[in-house]
Amino acid sequence: MPRILAITGGVGGAKLALGLSKVLPSDEVMFAVNTGDDFTHFDLHISPDIDSLTYALAQENNLELGWGRQGETWQFIETMEQLGGESWFRLGDKDMALHTRRTQLMQAGASLTEATARITAALGISHRIAPMSDDPVRTIVHTDQGALAFQHYFVRDRCEPKVTGFEFAGLEDASLNPLIGDFLADCGGVIICPSNPFVSVDPLLALPGMRAALERLPVIAVSPIVGGLAIKGPAAKMMAELDMPASATAVARHYQGLISGFVLDSTDAAQASEIPTTTRVTNTIMDTLEDRVTLAQECVSFLGACERSN
């Protein structure tokens, strides 16, 4: 079985990541995670994409909400609101403990990678979650209302401002996580999970050395756009605002030159012929754990096929 790097952002990507963790043992897959939407709030280091993946792999993700942790409560943030503090970022009580623990570990000298390893181990996760970098990279969303820190755009302003572009502050000074670099040096291929291309995957691809490392490898991407809509999040809205069609084809074109295979949903089967790479048409909507496992198996098998044709 080849060693596979899975690139993922938040909730959407984490569904496929859980599937991959069920079909590949922990030494055969590594999850490389976007940290561009990390931020500091209440003096805590918050890493939303790492946490979404952590909760997903621990099977502790909140199925009712579609984000956050299972069995979550909101006493902290509701009390904060009563006391006149900021409450736009809905920090759950359990989630708060994770951010506090991470911040403590990092203040004691741990890197984000090391803090993540400690926390995921405590939650019983054996697979490796590698933050894309231990250096701060912060996604700035340029909009008709000015430049916005990612969480201001995404949570506080509910993705309402019209997007004009993106910037990854700190990128030039950031190094790719050596864990990822080392893994890629002995890797059979890469799966880009169905995450937002602009704010979840691009920050990772933009890291110095990342594209060069990927060029030697078979890379497949799974479309986060199905039937012209994003399963979750603002990807489709962003595409429209950036004057791109909100389609699986446009996502495939966005990754052109990088990918050797593209997975799109059966709903979009008609687009397969427009896509400038090998395609696999299948069900990509992952409602159940079985869906996640099935898609993961298909991706691993498709990546193998792309490898052979590469």
Add this chain to the structure above:
Amino acid sequence: MPRILAITGGVGGAKLALGLSKVLPSDEVMFAVNTGDDFTHFDLHISPDIDSLTYALAQENNLELGWGRQGETWQFIETMEQLGGESWFRLGDKDMALHTRRTQLMQAGASLTEATARITAALGISHRIAPMSDDPVRTIVHTDQGALAFQHYFVRDRCEPKVTGFEFAGLEDASLNPLIGDFLADCGGVIICPSNPFVSVDPLLALPGMRAALERLPVIAVSPIVGGLAIKGPAAKMMAELDMPASATAVARHYQGLISGFVLDSTDAAQASEIPTTTRVTNTIMDTLEDRVTLAQECVSFLGACERSN
């Protein structure tokens, strides 16, 4: 009606303070509160006595537990434990928000006094809660197991070490809260609430200028010891370890020279003759709100009598 300063520590004193807040309008009583057991935990400024009083005056105190806030939950601290973090200090989820809000306000430049005013106002409290000082004073408990920070002695080690003495670090450089100084300059008398003499009241009395300001005024104290036991907390255990009888009389002697009147429980009526000051014997056990109000009325009336006899 005279203006009264009430000196209080945590839960026991806060019961009488609530009674006083029901019988005196907000411009006629000020609560001077011990901050010697404040500490920093998870990078948050925690002020247990201020918070006990805040929750009591907001009538949000937890009646089941006897400490903390009503309707509290423990998701944060239980998750912290799961993640391998410190969990000996049982921070509730709502309580956590108060500490976070205070820390935020203070990081933005507010004094502890100003932060307390903002928080108590947000909770609908009109009476003034004055931290004894805006400067850090930290109670150190000397024990047979060495010198312990107060919360380590009190919470982590459950008051088990044998006490040999107390130290108030930072006292020499601390100023009495000017709010308290100004109030005392135009004040009819002082009530020492039934709080621990050694670790709740003494730090306040030891502040530079405090004893001198009190000497001109009638001061009464309410015994925190009833029938040889502390209603709450380690006062009686401490007295035994310090080779004092655990009795109301010993408390009155501890305050000798400062107080002109002493309130003791009917249980201890036989001790009244031993006490070297005017006494008032009454029910001091405050189980209900009515008990709190009745004792407050008695104290205000007794303080008036002490004033006349002064």
